[in-house]
Amino acid sequence: MSPLKTYLLLLLFFFSKTVVSQKPDSNVVIEQKVQTFNFSQNKGDNPVIITEKYSEKYRCNEVRTSVAFSEMYNDNETITDIDVKIEDKKAKWITPSCDYYSIDNIFYSDARICRVSIPLEKKGSRSEISLVKTYKDPRYFCTVYFTESYLTESKTVSFVIPKWMKLEIKEFNFDGYTIRKTKTFDQKADADVLTYELKNMPAYKSEPYSPGGSYSQPHLLILCKEAQTNNGSTVYFNTLGDLYKWYRQLVLNIGDDKSLLQQKANEITAGATDDIQKIKKVFNWVQHNIRYIAFEDGIAGFKPAKANDVLNKKYGDCKGMANLTRGLLQALGYDARLCWIGTNHIAYDYSTPSMAVDNHMICALLYKGKKYFLDATETNIGFDEYAERIQGRQVLIEDGDKYILDRVPSVTPEQNIQLEKIALTFDGTENLQGTVNISYKGESRSDLLMRIQGTKKDNLQKSLSDYLAEQNNNYEIIDLNTGALLGIDSVLHIKYNVKHKGAASSFGKEIYLEADYRKELDGFTIDTANRSLDVMLPYKINLVTESLISVPAGYKIGQLPANKEWKHPNIYVAISYNKKGDKIEYKKQIKVPDIMLKKKSFSEWNKLIKELSTYYREQIIFEKQ
């Protein structure tokens, strides 16, 4: 299958399939999990370490099986003392296998995984695993999630926080769960003991198009602020300023070769005189000449690679690309800065200073009093256009020893307009022919270009035709013209002629025609019975279709479907049919101004989509004169 087709399937899923999810398996439950986190003082570079100990007891409810247990660790975390017990007896022969963990789309990460297959020998039997995990640096100890892969009947999570450790724990998404919190004081340890007791926590299941776990799963955000240890005071992230300070020291001495950047920037912008033109050229060059390859490697996961390394290698991660963009723009004399940002995958903002707040780096350009945010990892987004994932997100902009806290602009669906203009005439009584012009802007353009770039050259015309024809051999595309695909123009135009066989049906003296060929969102209902999470659509949609259909010779308009409009917090649809001389003007607009479709809106959404699907199939009737 060609890549374009693969993407198309994804798109079809998006536009025409019911959003479903799987029911959790009831065969295995976690009967009990006891988890403690203990802060203690340490010598050397890491004055405070956190020791996590837990034991997890599984019970087999129905049929013997085995549990594929895994626990992740990395350069900042170690795992020791893994023990498995079967029916309370130590199973020494079961040993974990620990290895590098490869994650899709990440070229290299320091993530490692320990895997253990834990047998549950028969119905009703119990097996238990226990382990110790150590976090070397409280900065990296950010969240504790409560949900597990299996239904958890009872779980206790305790934090032993000595008086010398200052931290704040923020609770998220507790509504709807049975969670009891108690706080005691352990005199011996001179520590507060904070305990969360949980009952019958449902298993965590991922669902397609769902927001990140921090939006829906009950969890704690741990803000390690500072420690007054025997060796003195260590400030972690007491304030946002501390977080910035820590990030900043990582980017202070990257060691970029300024003359090389100057030379490259001049080469890229050769011929351009206008500032904006130059800036666009630089942004576009990084977008299309530096391959995005993700690295997540301990401290290196927060420190950008040298701009000249990225230039030489022609690949980099978000930090490398942001730093190169900054370097090239600074070389041209512009005020460009690095920015830390959390994409919309993350529910937090910088009001809670933590490394869990951000996951991305971009470049900000301060030009004539306006801030432009440049994210070169979005290969096809235009200048001053913003991908959904960073829109409206808080952004931490470098500003010497201080920082600027701002937001990436939120844009309206207008940024992403996809406008299809169609002119059709009848060839006989059942076939249509005509011209189609489609323009794509913003994320609709970015999305289509990504598909085009994922298609092999020799197959591009065919794949693109198939995509536009929606795999229908009766919708024949002729003279497909895409114009220049890449470049700094932010609108993509596609133009073609079409012969649509069997578009209409003629019976006796009448011709019947469905005006809408694409029927976007047809059937995109949500399986309310099985869906447990909100739906997060990829981007704000703004689809406009304008068709002019000539009345076939010798016929008159017998009937036009009535005009209709639907309004919903997430979607607006308007469809109209108007007679314009000897033509029918069909207009459709579908706008999705809010991509977060809440569970409570599902039934209204489904009602709208069902009405739309039926309405799409209403016929224009032509009668013989």
Add this chain to the structure above:
Amino acid sequence: MKKISVLVYFLAFSLMSQAQKDKDESKDYKKMKEELNEKIFGTVDPEFKNNTIPDEYKNESVVVLAQKHSLESDSRFKVRFGFNTASGVKYYFYDIFRKKLLINDQTALEEYSQLSFTKLQSKDWSPVGKLKNYTFINIRIIKPNGTTKSVNVDESAVVLKDQKDEKKNKIAIPDLGVGDIIDYYVANYYQESDDSETTPLIYVLGDDYPILSYVISLQFDSRIAVEYQAINGAPDFKISPDQEGGGNVLNMVVKNVPKIKGLMWASSYRQLPIIRLNYKRGKIIRDDMPDIKEGSVSKATKAYADLTEKKMASIMNSVFYSGAVTTRIYKSEREFAKDEWKKYIQKHPEANKPDSMTSFLFRLLNWVYYSNSYNTRTNFDVAYREEYMENRLNHISKFAFISLLEYKKDLELLVVSGRNSYERNNLFSVGDLSVLVRTAGPNPQYYHFGDALSFQNSIPYYLQGEKAKVYPIDSKSLLGGKLLFIEMKEHSIVTLPATDSKKNSQSETILVSPDASDLLLMNINRKVSTNGNLKKDQQASLMIYEELASQTAPSVGRTNDLLAPYYNSKSKETKKEGDEIKTLLEKARVKHKEDFENEIERVYDVKAKELKKYKITNFGASEDSPFDFEEEFVMEGWSKRAGNNYIVDIGKLIASQISIDKDQRQRTRDVYMPFPRSFTYRVEFTIPTGYSIDGVEKLNMSVENETGGFKSIAKQEGNKLIIDINKYYLHSFEPVAKWPLLLSFLDKAIEFNQQKILLKKM
């Protein structure tokens, strides 16, 4: 990015216990690496000189300028590299794959910009010490301006796996862009002890991308014997003596190998140029043919068909022998089968005929193996399970021993190269062959031990009509018992019976009535009956394990209660296990509905709005009985409002038809289909009260020719529209000249698919 220390190689050598040894060997590794670099990148290879592509390939994603596989076996390597001189390690191989290609678009850049490889993999211990296996990789880039840049693999690589015996690395190739040429090689140096394994090599001349120069260069020293074949238009090797003397160099340079496009209804085994080669340390022994001596190369002749079939028969002989000696000549199995037959004919006296004994035995063995062998790990969601060749031969052995020794029924072994494999004339390896048995005598019964849904006297579709070598199975006395063996000399060739399009049929009755309360919904009752070769796929996708068991048990005089053996046991533990089986059976029944929902989606390309009922009405658990099922479901979207009227997509009721893409319509290769087949549909559409229909005449269409046809006849009878449709393919193979004839009726079926009728308000 994490900088991997130089030297992943050092990591590799940390396996060694002595530090000194590490040092010496790493030196050797480095030396080998440098020598390879000099030999491959430092020496001009005329086939790798070209940096330009012809105009016709300008629009390709990737153009392979040159690709070379070379293999060298050389006793001198040992001396040259001077390590591991342990006695017994005699064979040293260099296996080098080099490829030079133009990156011509973004997808090619993505595909080739990252490369995973095994830096070193230490082989198992052998009696002569650890056999080494080293991998070397080297990459260079040729920029559009002609400059060449070397890639520092060690600096750019990261570790993916770092275990004792396996080290995997990945490299992101720096400074690579569209328009660049990448030239890389992966060289593998390995040692072999003095065993006598045959190593096969296979080359298919055709890949995803066009190849301007495809080079194969194989050097075998004087201790190695080689046999090969070049088929389906593949060129031959140029064979010359090797430099060392006594050995051979096989060379082939093929220019302009076109890319292979995914062609429907094609056979790679029979249509693509292929070269197959076996090499062996020591001579290659061939039955009835002279040995291929060490230092010799022999090209396969037509006699290889007989030779390969005979090899399969000898394997069967060894299975007979090992089966007999490990089971006391299948003593318990024979007694079991004898008893079961006795019990069976007591209940079914009408079955007491010599001919039905083998059929009973086949059913019995299949029942034991598939329907009565289950535990808590069994996948009860499906009935289908396929067998490996080894198991098939074991089944045949057991079947033959019981049949010949207990039931006194003679059998013959049939060895066939099916349409899922090479042509008989191109046989080269026993893996090309399928086996089955039949009863000897005038009305043979065929038995194929392929899978859980193989029934007596049914021949897999890919073997039907093919030429089979028939070997009688005989017995002789051995150690007080009898041993079976193949009568190698008394063979003959037969053409296996084949089925026609009428036998391989699927017939459907589709009763449709628009929902009285909402004419946009269609209530559909669909009854399907499948026969012949079309049956198995349906059974495999719709039957669950429990159904197979319930259907096959009575045919061997058993009951079908899967829980009884557990619940009737005296052991408490076993009884408890029965509860687990019960849960699994219940879960499979719940999932069963999904099988039918998926079937509807497969057939119509859309999901049913609701599946109300589904039932298998005939399980087809014997040769001639059909597999029948029935579904009741509601479809939405096939009826559309048109003012006061409704338009109904009547053509969609017969299942979505094969649509031939533009790029498949022009065809230069013959057409290989699975088997002749036919599909008939009777659609009965109830016209809702108060409506009349328009458009019936357009539903009559017919294209019939020597390859097959599509025909539909529509009429109105009272308040019913009745359409009878027949689509059929007469052959499994059509020469390419007849492709337009196939297209003509395939297109007609698509045209029918798009037909609509109008429900007119009266």
